[in-house]
Every structure is written in C-alpha cells, then in structure tokens.
Amino acid sequence: MLISLIADYGIGDPAFAEVTQRLLMALPSSQISLLSVPPFSTLATGFWIAQLGLNPGSSDRLIYHNCAPRQDDSEPRPDNEGEGLTYALLPNNVKVVGVNAGYTLSFIKNAAQVLHTVKVSRGGSQFRSRDVFPVAAAAIAQSDFSLLGEVLKPSQIPDAPSDRVAWIDGYGNIKTTIPADTVNLNPEAKVIIRVGDVVSDAVYSDGSFKVPEGTLAFSPGSSGWQTANGEVRWMELFLRGGSAWERFGKPRINQVVTRLS
Numbered sequence: 001m002l003i004s005l006i007a008d009y010g011i012g013d014p015a016f017a018e019v020t021q022r023l024l025m026a027l028p029s030s031q032i033s034l035l036s037v038p039p040f041s042t043l044a045t046g047f048w049i050a051q052l053g054l055n056p057g058s059s060d061r062l063i064y065h066n067c068a069p070r071q072d073d074s075e076p077r078p079d080n081e082g083e084g085l086t087y088a089l090l091p092n093n094v095k096v097v098g099v100n101a102g103y104t105l106s107f108i109k110n111a112a113q114v115l116h117t118v119k120v121s122r123g124g125s126q127f128r129s130r131d132v133f134p135v136a137a138a139a140i141a142q143s144d145f146s147l148l149g150e151v152l153k154p155s156q157i158p159d160a161p162s163d164r165v166a167w168i169d170g171y172g173n174i175k176t177t178i179p180a181d182t183v184n185l186n187p188e189a190k191v192i193i194r195v196g197d198v199v200s201d202a203v204y205s206d207g208s209f210k211v212p213e214g215t216l217a218f219s220p221g222s223s224g225w226q227t228a229n230g231e232v233r234w235m236e237l238f239l240r241g242g243s244a245w246e247r248f249g250k251p252r253i254n255q256v257v258t259r260l261s
Contacts, residue, residue, distance in 0.1 A: 172243025
C-alpha cells in the first residue's frame, strides 16, 4: 500500500518520523510519502488531498492527513480535544482518513462515494495523529470499517473558496483556487491581478510557456483532476524566468487573489 502522509508538522520535523513509525507498526509492508503543508493550512491540505487522491496512482492507496488548528471551538479544550477524524472513499477507491477541519475535505466532498465520521477519541493526546488515530487509519486501510460513525453530508463541509492562493511551488509559481473554466479570455489578453496587497499586470495564456521571458502569465496550470462532470483545472500565476511569488511580495497560502481587469 502507498500511504500519502499530509500534515502541517513542518519540513524535516521529526513528527513525520514518529507518525511513520506508528503507521508502519500496523501496515508494515507499506510505502509512505511525506508532504508538509504550512502550519494550520487546511486549504493546502484539502488541495493536495484532492490532487493526489483524484489523479492516477497505485491501485492500493491511503491518504492520511492531519491539519487540526482546533478552531472549531474557541473555548478551552479539555484533554487536548480537537476536530474529529473522518473517512472518505474516492471514486478510484483511494481511502482518505484524517481530521475534518476547515477546508480539508472541501475539494473532495462532492466526489467522495462514502463520507463518514470515525469513532475514535477526539482527545487523549496533544499528538493525536501519532497516539490516537493511526490504529483507526490502519483498520480502515485494511477494509475494517467497524469504527465508522455517522454519515457526513457535503452540505456540512464548507465549499472551497474560489479566489485564494492554494500553493507556491518550488519555482515560485502561484497555484490558485480559481477554476480555469470561470476565466473567459482570449490568449495574450492583458489582465491586472492583485494578490494580497500587491498588484501586477499579466498576460492570459492557454499554456504557461507561450509567453516571453520575464512575462507574468495567468494561465490554466498543472493542477487539477477529473470529476463526474469533467476535468477541473486551476489557474496559476507563472513568471517565466523568475518567481511570481516574489513578484507579488511573497504571499502566504490562503491570501486572496483578485482579477481587476
């Protein structure tokens, strides 16, 4: 089994090693890949759950995610209690187990064939993804569904916002949550884009490399997936020969992206 572990522990954080150890105790023949998202970034977590889960891959896959800001209740938390664990089954039989917090399930909520709570403690440890959740995740990975709780409805999960920074890749390209099919522009049309407080002109392109060196492109990017209603692709900001992230003042994930013209 291939396990994608998505969490906000931090790049190189030993927490990844600790959680990996616990998962391999129960699923010893598995291979685990690690993906670190920024602290408390449920938007990035949800985006990558969908990007990895809804695209082609191994036939035997589990996505185990943990990004739990504990923002569902502003009152003091007894026994380190936080948001509850959930299970989703995607159309390609990818199993998804992790905390339902913010936007973690927003990108897959309408695609999931099965969506349930999982009956495990919501507390008991500050480090629930190591101490509490792996046993339940391993059971579900092995098709033991005895811990499944109530059905979750898509209406109980927030919609993904359609105007945010979703990710900044290693080249400084800004992946957004703007659906490409909502942008109706002719190739090479000039646009003005605001990200956070920074404004820049750009050129609409139907392919990022169809712009001259030094030009900021606003184009359908490399991220997206198939749904029952067709392909979803997301708009991206790409500065050929440079960094769109630096051009816009190094914005954070979840900052608002606005097309001004």
